């Protein structure tokens with residue numbers, strides 16, 4: 028059998044649907060779109076801080092969803108979510124929750140900058156470290172595949188004045204996930220970082236972005252569908268025509284470097300062991 032990671036993208040088999048997906052930031056925007064887009068056979072663990080919205084989503088996805096109110100800016104919130112994912116036996120982790128505050132760095136309160144790092148960096152790192160080992164063990168035991176999706180941004184490829192902390196946090200997520208995808212190369216898990224361009228959600232309002240609606244902003248459903256379609260086929264997906272034209276070739280080169288690095292390390296280890 029040909030190793031599926033060696034097949035060209037268009038020849039790879041579609042993944043079997045996940046049995047259970049944890050979606051962070053499920054109460055709106057792209058996270059809610061993931062919940063709508065995943066197939067009905069996938070049960071859901073939905074999390075966010077908005078208890079009323081989570082109750083409503085519990086009704087919408089009746090019999091299919093567990094809801095967890097948790098603040099991912101806190102260690103307790105992360106632990107609560109990790110325990111819920113493990114109890115449900117999740118095999119797909121979607122680290123989607125994210126925030127940012129617009130403005131020159133010195134004009135935005137430090138508390139907002141630190142909250143951005145907690146939610147956009149610490150939380151996804153901690154959830155990945157807590158949840159992936161169990162997902163991998165179950166997948167390897169059952170002969171299935173686990174999945175990890177980290178939702179970064181096309182801004183991860185750029186320095187972005189007035190969104191310096193947010194762009195740096197997303198650059199961290201991009202770089203980390205590219206490295207992790209290469210490390211996990213032949214394990215039973217598909218790892219993907221999604222880099223969407225501007226998307227019509229509450230994000231810009233919450234960030235205090237006073238500009239006009241970004242021209243060409245995408246629907247969150249389009250972002251969720253493109254991301255889920257890419258899982259198992261590639262390790263980075265850049266979504267949106269302008270972003271893809273600018274950054275997809277960069278993403279390909281970075282991914283090739285990650286794979287080459289792992290191969291070179293293996294050769295060096297073999298030489299050392301001989």
Ligand SMILES: NC(=O)c1ccc[n+]([C@@H]2O[C@H](COP(=O)([O-])OP(=O)(O)OC[C@H]3O[C@@H](n4cnc5c(N)ncnc54)[C@H](OP(=O)(O)O)[C@@H]3O)[C@@H](O)[C@H]2O)c1
Pocket residue numbers: 051052053054055056057058074075076077078097098099100123124125126146178179180181222223224225226227228229230231233247
């Ligand atoms: N919209 C865009 O243009 C765009 C473009 C590229 C990438 N992204 C990324 O896409 C992801 C989803 O954002 P979105 O556009 O869908 O924005 P959104 O509508 O504002 O959704 C953000 C989600 O994150 C959750 N969240 C925020 N702070 C949290 C905290 N402390 N603890 C737990 N959950 C928290 C929110 O839930 P609660 O309010 O219930 O806590 C909400 O469900 C983010 O990572 C964002 O950076 C967005």
